[in-house]
Amino acid sequence: MQLKKYTDYGLRILMYLGAKEGAQTTDKEQGQLTRIRDICDTFDLSVNHVNKVVHHLGRLNLIETRRGKNGGFLLAKAPGEIRLDFVIRQLEGDEPWIECHNPYCVALPACELNGIVARGKELFYDYLAQFTLNDLLKKQGQLLQIFSTAS
Template sequence: MQLTRYTDYGLRTLIYLALLPAGQKASIDEISLTYDISRNNVNKIVHQLGKAEIIQTQRGKGGGISLAKPAEKLNLADLVLLLENSMQVVECVTPLCRIQPACKLKGIMAEATQAFVNTLNNYHLSDLVAKEESKLVAILEIDRTTTL
């Protein structure tokens, strides 16, 4: 199974925000430049995460993006399920698969996907930055000395 780029970029955005000191906000441009992701993609991700109340967005002077909840409260399974359009691994309908009536592949893949989601349920956003925080901050060149 492979996650879409959209989900990958969404998780990268959340990792970036989790590394910011409390009260500090990031901009769409900052995240876009840091990860070399198009501004349009980051904008779509921020919009979806904002609607889901995962992040806070504020326009204008002193505005920016920040986590709406502590990273410890953001479950990875919930985040992936929010960002992924579909967790269906095989498509049996379009085009209609001829062996569908006798095939067990869809059921096995659904079971494997559930195991994947169950594993993600054991982790939170904070687990992605724990123990590696200082390395990640250095790699991403996050300025932790100023607040916006």
């Protein structure tokens, strides 16, 4: 019962982008785009894994990816528009937390458990829905310093 590292990495990537882009004064006069390598250097992660997460974030329209020389990626929305429940639900996959089939449970027709757990799961996500990427950037200055020295 734990979030996948895959999901975790996705959130770190968003935090990295949010901290960096929040520090840029003008939208147009930004420097180089963030590259996969930048993320890997900062967090000491596998290029291949981050590759896939970045791609996934792109498909979710949370970031915009650009191929080719001087390519990279950046947030596709304002940090306040990126809700944590959405990110986690999508990256994690939204399967039931309890498995009634596989193997099939004979009690299923009379079972109250799956409903209770499903409601609990929704409460978890409802809580996360109160937060956005902005809430992860409260200590933006400190994050920036960490990210700039970590690579």
